[in-house]
Amino acid sequence: MAENTFILEVITPEEILLREEVQFVVVPETQGELGVLKNHAPMIAALNIGVLRYTDAAGEVKKVAISGGFMEVIYNEARVLAETAEKGSEIDVLRAQEALKRAKRRLEQRDESIDFARAQKALQRAIARLKAADAYNE
Template sequence: MARTLICEIVTPERIVYTNEVEMVVAPTIDGEIGILPLHSPLVSALKPGEIRVRFDGDEVEWFAVAGGYVQIHEDKVIILADAAVASSQIDVDRARSAKELAEKRMAELPVDAEADIDACERDLKWCEIQLEVAGKK
């Protein structure tokens, strides 16, 4: 049996996923990294993107993540995500309408409302990622 690592994906609201896996691929701000067992200890910031988890040989699970952190230590990968959702759980209709709403709000915002624009962009990005990851499995 191949060596495994524990993967935990937690958001402030709940534990999204926890499982013994063989590989985790996560989108750090410097680029995508693949994490295998015996990885050296690492803390890195994540950007919005997709997480892939491989387990039981060839099973793969996909997650959309809205940014956060990953900590790797002694074959344990903890992903602290601002928001995360499994590809099978993504509500495509809701993401699509949320995206439209964000786009509309964005268009109406005055150019100097930087904080609001940032928030809007974040929402928009998160919706796009969800839509992108939704079909994958």
């Protein structure tokens, strides 16, 4: 392992999405964003829907859309346990744009049968996916 790197793992119920040496990671924590470097103090944090950004060992910035979860940092390993996670480079942008349109339409309706909390989360997930894919321009 390089001198200034640590291990980042992103795990969902379905798979280990990534396990990489990284220089830096920023996660969407419930109170804002949280950054982690090598030798960070041990901690556990709750995560929101949003974009996890990290700088890999080669210095390239990469993004992952996550739908909430938790992060544990201990012994130079940051482990993200996410409800869902998708690498920005693998996101189907057209599908994410359609999800964004559907969520906006639901939120604009003033129908009592609409679950607004669920529609709001769908909107947040679609925005996170588009941001991770560098395709959000609103």
